[in-house]
Amino acid sequence: MLTLDEGTLIAYVDGELDTQTAREVEDKLAKDENARKYVEHLRALAALTRVAFNDTLHEAVPQRLKDAALGRTVKGVMIPQEHVGTGNVVTFAPKGGHSSVSRALPLGLAAAAAFAGLVLGLGGGSVYSEKSANKALQLAALSLQQDQTAMNQALNQALEVNVSGNALTWTNPDTGRSAAFTPVRTYQDKSGQFCREYRKDIKSADQTDTTFGLACRDESGTWKTRYLILEDGSGRAL
Amino acid sequence: MDARTQQELVAILPRLRRFALGLTRNGAQADDLVQNACEKAITRIDQWEPGTRLDSWMFRIIQTTHIDHIRGQKRRDGYLEVIESQGEPAFDGERAAEASMTxxxxRRAIYNLPDEQRAVVMLVSVEGLSYKEAAETLEIPMGTLTSRLVRARTALARMMNEMNGSDSAADEAASPTLKEVQ
Structure with a gap:
């Protein structure tokens, strides 16, 4: 005989019960208002806990950790990084002017990275490959950052103009990243502020990440995300 | 460590930092912990079975490194207070205000949990590992995992209620003061 103790309800909320047991729990919940309230409470707590530490995911990872992950620390001392000055961007930007800032910047950085690699490469092959791998990482981070800025703008537009259920799609052929933003439902709170639930599918080379969020519109027309829920349960970084 | 594994390790760094922050409750200590764990992982890469989850393996290294660190401090200083007293959240006021009080x-409620319960909450509730994966990561029996989880959740629910008075934050999140207009 199944009893709705805390352990069972917690396992139910975590999706850890087999189908048969979960069904029994649901039958009992239908007749037990207190247990239902407790389950709702647990669900809300689980949803909040899930996103409570997400600030960390959005921070830039310190370079020393990337170095450690790539095995670049020598006796606990970090190999110093080359700085890519903005001067290089101008010097090495292709002739014919910049068609747009977003294009000119990565090209300039790539040229600067190649140049830095070339000069350092005279000193020894291993230094060269480490430096250029580093630059590649920096470039990847930069392009991700630019994509994120563009995707934030697209999301804002989707929330501002799209009817619920209609997706706004965004693609960057340079990075192969694409995204779809779909407002799901619209609310208005007591103070008259509009909030919308939305679905965000971000597709990169080998995977699609789906997240659900709740964003509210401020007076300036900017949609600020209040909650984000990851769908696949893997807790992947956004 | 081959290049692909290294790239995967770099890719999961944000999640490793999040887990380490949950354990240490301090941003700088969390980063030190992640760095130590990465250095260990690289020297012990032969102990990782390719095809198994790299993130779980890293969580385990982080967890054991953290426990070793606490034990070391206990032995050296004879008190655990160093870590306990630095339980202030590593978030500044402005951001906290913006990221909603809830x-x-x-976070504060989670920081108040005992170490072993906090590790379970970080793996199951934050990282989304299954009970089985979390038990394997922490190298504890399933029964121990579930009882820690139940104690942690009931304590969290209670703390949330206390922090928010009768009007619990969890209720507020489940049914925000929003009404559907469309």
Whole structure:
């Protein structure tokens, strides 16, 4: 005989019960208002806990950790990084002017990275490959950052103009990243502020990440995300 | 460590930092912990079975490194207070205000849990590992995992209620003061 103790309800909320047991729990919940309230409470707590530490995911990872992950620390001392000055961007930007800032910047950085690699490469092959791998990482981070800025703008537009259920799609052929933003439902709170639930599918080379969020519109027309829920349960970084 | 594994390790760094922050409750200590763990992982890469989850393996290294660190401190200083007293959340006021008081309250409640319960909550509730994966990561029996989880959740629910008075934050999140207009 199944009893709705805390352990069972917690396992139910975590999706850890087999189908048969979960069904029994649901039958009992239908007749037990207190247990239902407790389950709702647990669900809300689980949803909040899930996103409570997400600030960390959005921070830039310190370079020393990337170095450690790539095995670049020598006796606990970090190999110093080359700085890519903005001067290089101008010097090495292709002739014919910049068609747009977003294009000119990565090209300039790539040229600067190649140049830095070339000069350092005279000193020894291993230094060269480490430096250029580093630059590649920096470039990847930069392009991700630019994509994120563009995707934030697209999301804002989707929330501002799209009817619920209609997706706004965004693609960057340079990075192969694409995204779809779909407002799901619209609310208005007591103070008259509009909030919308939305679905965000971000597709990169080998995977699609789906997240659900709740964003509210401020007076300036900017949609600020209040909650984000990851769908696949893997807790992947956004 | 081959290049692909290294790239995967770099890719999961944000999640490793999040887990380490949950354990240490301090941003700088969390980063030190992640760095130590990465250095260990690289020297012990032969102990990782390719095809198994790299993230779980890293969580385990982080967890054991953290426990070793606490034990070391206990031995050296004879007190655990160093870590306990640095339980202030590593978030500044401005951001906390913007990121809603509710999430801040959840973090504070989690920081108040005992070490072993906090590790379980970080793996199951934050990282989304299954009970089985979390038990394997922490190298504890399933029964121990579930009982820690139940104690942690009931304590969290209670703390959230206390922090928010009768009007619980969890209720507020489940049914925000929003009404559907469309």
């Amino acid at each position: 999430l801040d309250a959840v």
